[in-house]
Amino acid sequence: MQETTFELQERKTDKELYSYQQGALQNIFEKFDNEREDFHLLYQLPTGGGKTVIFSEIVRQYLKNHNKKVLVMTHRVELCNQTSAMLTSFGVVNKIVNSKANLDDQERYSCYVAMVETLNNRLNDDKLDISDVGLVIIDEAHYNSFTKLFKFFENAFILGVTATPLSSNKDLPMNGNYDELITGESIENLIENEFLARAETFQYDMGLTSLEVGSNGDYTVKSSADLYTSPSMLNKLLEAYLKHSKDKKTLIFNNGIETSIQVYYTFQNAGLPIMHLDNTATKKQRKQILKWFRETPNAILSSVSILTTGFDEPTIDTIILNRATKSLTLYYQMIGRGSRVLNNKSKFTVIDLGNNMYRFGPWGADLDWQAIFKSPNFYIDRIKDDEEIEGVFKHDLSDEIKAEFSKSDNTYFDIKSTYKDATFAGESSKVVLEKSIAHHAYICIENSEDVYDALALAKLLKEDIDNRIQVYAKCISKSTYNFLSWLKDDYQKKLNAYLRENFDTVFEDIHGHPPED
The missing domain is CATH 3.40.50.300 (P-loop containing nucleotide triphosphate hydrolases)
Structure with missing residues (x-):
């Protein structure tokens, strides 16, 4: 590949490059100069960091210093049009290669912008001459649809850009298609500045x-x-x-x-x-x-x-x-x-x-993108299921529902711990739900003047009942949809029955006197 010394050239454009973008350009052009001409380089920069600005300036610089053409690939039509507009603002005359494009005048252009599927069809039909393309830029490079086109550019320098250098397909890691990753500014640094x-x-x-x-x-x-x-x-x-x-x-x-x-x-x-x-x-x-x-x-x-x-x-x-x-x-x-x-x-x-x-x-x-690029499966396999x-959630009433139970100090009931205690004591797992129902009934009565108030409050507990049933089902390793649905309905019926049968007794225990008639 022809060697060129990188400099920020003067240009007539309203796009100012920030210092970190200039640094990225320096690093990328260093690879152009020192690596083989078919090197595959990946560049990472967070969303909002200006990847399109950076690679538009790269295209401008490349065409100024190399007697070869550039192809920019995107995966969506909106990105295709936006990229073309950005390149134009940098003074790069470019042609969008879409399904309707007339390619009779392709020799007049030194830069093409194309969607991956359209380009694949045009190349397979031999409608686009890419023999003199020296640089291929791939936007949103983590998508694997691009890799099928690499065979057409065996002698070109490929630059992939992405905010997240982790392949969308676990079986096709990015380190299989790219030789090296350059990481840009972190999100935290971009926020700080x-x-x-x-x-x-x-x-x-x-x-x-x-x-x-x-x-x-x-x-x-x-x-x-x-x-x-x-x-x-x-x-x-x-x-x-x-x-x-x-x-x-x-x-x-x-x-x-x-x-x-x-x-x-x-x-x-x-x-x-x-x-x-x-x-x-x-x-x-x-x-x-x-x-x-x-x-x-x-x-x-x-x-x-x-x-x-x-x-x-x-x-x-x-x-x-x-x-x-x-x-x-x-x-x-x-x-x-x-x-x-x-x-x-x-x-x-x-x-x-x-x-x-x-x-x-x-x-x-602060994600270590270099480590993720080198060992993606190591990272993926450690994502929590x-x-x-x-397993560490503590499901309690929402703030809105809890406001209706303001007289209760403790609205939370630990299903998992109660299940462990019951198992250790040799008791049936049904004991867990019985104790849970008793707790729900207690907080309903604690915040009521009569049984009708308590039954009305019990209706507000549906989400909390669902959460408790979900945890209980995991404890007993039985979680089919029909079983859970039946269990939730049965729980609500038993809670209502408990309130009707025990309201007076529990109310007296709480207040030291029976409810007023």
């Missing part, structure tokens, strides 16, 4: 063991819909929004269209300004919805993962993860949508309803 906003996070302890994992290694849409469209989960989402982000511009991520639509109706029925967007929307609909979202100060947008890349809306105040994911990349992409700084915005809110922070750690934690995460 006011390039990104700081996340203020709120985690909810969620029971997710009903979720199933699909062939792609992530939770299935169906099992997610079954859980997240339940009335209790929709209410939890609405309560979390009202508590932490009322009247703030909010982006909600869901796993599946059905869930997002149910979220839309839940918020709409509460009189809140919300719209729903998924990949079935037309270009016109999408444009209208995103315009409304941008221009409406307290707008809420419920979406289905399509806004994780190629979407930049700095006015977002809150990100709600109304889903669980096993993908570290998706986790960082979703939260990254709220991290853009704007005017006085120095922080944003993240509400996690999928145990994602327990699974991956806080957004912006749901049972391990939920």
Whole structure:
């Protein structure tokens, strides 16, 4: 490869490069100069750090110093158009190679921008001459769809860029396709230097063991819909929004269209300004919805993962993860949508309803990307599973429900500990539920004047009953859907019966006198 000395060239563009971006350019061009011409280099920089700015300047510098062409690959049409516009702003004349592009004039261009599938078709049909392409840049390089094209560029320098250098496919690690990783600024450094906003996070302890994992290694849409469209989960989402982000511009991520639509109706029925967007929307609909979202100060947008890349809306105040994911990349992409700084915005809110922070750690934690790149399976195999995460949860009443039990000092009941004690004493596991029912009855009576008050309070315990039954089912290793459903119904019936039969006795024990007639 032709050797070139790297310098920041003067150019007519409004894009100023920050010092850390200049440092990245220096490191990358050093590899151009010193490594073989077919070297595969991976560059990591957090979402919002300006990867497109960096590789646009790389293209400009490369074309100035090399008598070869450049190809930039993306995986989505929005990224394709954005990348082309950014290159143009850097003075790089480029051609978008899409399904409608006329390639008769391709010789006039030294830079192409293409989507991976379209490019694959054009190359297999021998419609695009790539014999003189010396540099290939791959945006969002963690997607494996790009690797099938590497065979066409055996003599080119390949530069992959990504915020998370961890392959989307465990069986195709990135170190199998890239020779070296260069890491950029950390999220914490970008926050400290006011390039990104700081996340203020709120985690909810969620029971997710009903979720199933699909062939792609992530939770299935169906099992997610079954859980997240339940009335209790929709209410939890609405309560979390009202508590932490009322009247703030909010982006909600869901796993599946059905869930997002149910979220839309839940918020709409509460009189809140919300719209729903998924990949079935037309270009016109999408444009209208995103315009409304941008221009409406307290707008809420419920979406289905399509806004994780190629979407930049700095006015977002809150990100709600109304889903669980096993993908570290998706986790960082979703939260990254709220991290853009704007005017006085120095922080944003993240509400996690999928145990994602327990699974991956806080957004912006000091991850060792070099270690993850070298030994991805070592990292993946140590991500906590749901049972391990939920094993340390202490499920108690929500703050809203607890307010109705203000006279009770202890609303928490430890199912797991009670089960261990019963087993040690040789008692039946049914004793655990009997003691739990007695405890629920006690706090209902403690906060009531008569049995009707107590029965009304018992209705408020549905979520707490569900949590206790889930823990109990794990203890006895029996958790089929029908069994759990029956157990929850049976528990509620027995609690109501207990209250009717024992109200007077328990009330007198608590207050030292029988209830007044």
